[in-house]
Amino acid sequence: MGRIPHRPGGPWTGILLAASVLGSCLQPAPAQTPVTIVLTPPSPVVGGGVSLAPQPPPQGFTSCSWYRSATADETSRILSYYLLTPPVQINGSVHTGRETAGPGCVLNIAGLTLSDTGNYTVKIESNTNRVLHLSLHVYGNPAGLSPGTIAGIVIGSLVGVALVGAGVYLLYARCRNETPKENGAPVLVYENLPPTAWVGSAAQPGNPSDPSPTYQTLQPRQPDVYEELKK
Template identity: 75%
Template sequence: MGTRDPPACQGRDMGISLSGLPPAASVLGSCLQPAPAQTPVTIVLTPPSPVVGGGVSLAPQPPPENLVLCSWHRSATADEKSRILSYNPATSPPQTPGPAHTGRETAGPSCALNIAGLTLSDTGNYTVLIMNPGVLTIPVTLRVYGKCHPQELEILPKPTVTPNQTQVLENGTFTLTCNSSPSVNTMLWLRDGASLVPSERLVLSPDNWTLTVLGVTRGDAGAYQCEVGNPVSTNRSEPSNVTVAYGPDSAQIDPPGPIALTLGSLLKLTCVADSVPAPSYRWLLNDTDTKETGSSLTFNLTTWAQQGTYECWTHNPVTGRTAWASVVALWGAQHWGGKDGPPRM
């Protein structure tokens, strides 16, 4: 009679991809056992704070015993797409590149990963899968620092935008500047939380630190922020509020005329004008200043002299623009016994 695998080994799917490995890898078979209890393995970085342009070694410590195979992955999981390389000490050459190999990575003894010519984009999550012959998966985070001041990449301080408040005339120009740490790698401008795309009117300096808006429209008003980032942190400034001064282009009085006045009733006129900042108001009756300066005019109708032409004048002190509207209000003839005006005294 022939021999059979133990039931626990039949059809076992270990979820481990060995694509790209030499035929010798098949000796692992389909019955990998969990790693026996041993000293916990950690990943030691040498040097501990690698910098741009230099190199780094990521080495399991203590070195794995009875190593059969290991693979390094540029992700938080050991999936095939992120595999940098595999290392099998029983083959020649022992190293097999994977889909994520850049040409700068090599494998060292005891499954160490060596990366040369470091860039800031090398910062991220890495995972090593070790078979000896059990299976052990160890994640590690690599941080690559700038050459001059590597520790500045730890956490970026909150940037600031100057000026922090701006009022600009419609069709004018304004400029905002982002102030932050020199270790910034990315810089983004936002208005009301939405990122801005450079255009003929929205002009960024070559280093993105300065935003200039030309031919300002009313839609350019809002809260502007800059967002800075490096491989290890992101931070956003407090809003810099931009107000666009415009108008008034026109004015109108509500209710519109002609208005029939009623003795003893209340007359309320409201002047409406689209203007930023809010305009000043001035009310005239038959070309005489009423001394009223609010957007509304309210009074009781008691005398014949209260009929005539009411005018509302609006003025924006920032734009220098003025707009006005008028309405005619006359006594209703029905209140005077059919006559055209109030009774003569």
């Protein structure tokens, strides 16, 4: 018997085509790198500033929009940042004049107040759109002082402590170096007087000289009138 010729479009062709389509569908999609929003500084305070930056910075995006809410609602849009040459910032309805955008879809907020506490959302437009959320908390400071004022108070306190310490040291050194005259005590002046008697028993006429050496006695001398006037 002769071979049965293969006819185009037979059952094997359909099976191979179905297997090819099924294999392409089962290929895993490329995994997306997780992106989070990082605060700098991590604990912002009233009167200071903060930066909200997606990390790692998004690549190949065309624009990004920031919202002061938990959703990308147009009524809560702060601004939109378009990656053109040069970049363009278009402010939204809740922009306060303290918000600016920067490279990498960063949102910078200056002059923080307690009202800046709340939810924030960024929508990044690219070949893979992303929507990220963040809850921001702004901390107060003692008596509502600004960071510059607090730094000034600390520096002033340190300078005051240093001055007090220097004053105490100078006063202590002066007290140690004062002479008796400065304290009002009389100054005793000693002079050599000739010996009037032998040490020990009284010397008798005719007695041999005492072989021990003779010592003069130091006696306080009364200051004369001239020395009193000098005082």
